[in-house]
Amino acid sequence: MSPLPDALKVGVDSIDKRHEEFYVLYETLKNTADSEFLDAFDAVILHTKAHFAEEEADMERILYPNKTEHYAEHQKALDEMNYFREKVSSGKLMFAKAYVKDRLGDWFRNHLLNMDSDLARVITLSR
Numbered sequence: 001m002s003p004l005p006d007a008l009k010v011g012v013d014s015i016d017k018r019h020e021e022f023y024v025l026y027e028t029l030k031n032t033a034d035s036e037f038l039d040a041f042d043a044v045i046l047h048t049k050a051h052f053a054e055e056e057a058d059m060e061r062i063l064y065p066n067k068t069e070h071y072a073e074h075q076k077a078l079d080e081m082n083y084f085r086e087k088v089s090s091g092k093l094m095f096a097k098a099y100v101k102d103r104l105g106d107w108f109r110n111h112l113l114n115m116d117s118d119l120a121r122v123i124t125l126s127r
């Protein structure tokens, strides 16, 4: 059974699979011990870079009309993740944990329900 809640599925398998991977890595990060936090955060960031690159390749392929906004949101999210990742390496773990717990999950959900579900809609139409 998929760990991704049904409410977060967009109906395009490749996208749902990526979101499932993010979801699992994010849940691990949220619940991880402090000593494992940095490794778990790095795993999320590494996944996210590939995740965004694959979505962006889909956008190019179908000449997606809203790609500028979508790319910008990806970039902003990655910049934020890298910013808080740096906080961990400079000893401000609690700061990064608060970001992960209070913001990153909501970001994922909102981005998925707005931008990624619109992308999925256009991919489905283009088939």
Ligand SMILES: [Fe+2]
Residues within 6 Å of the ligand: 018, 019, 051, 055, 112, 116
């Ligand atoms: Fe996505």
Ligand SMILES: [Fe+2]
Residues within 6 Å of the ligand: 055, 070, 074, 111, 115, 116
């Ligand atoms: Fe996206």
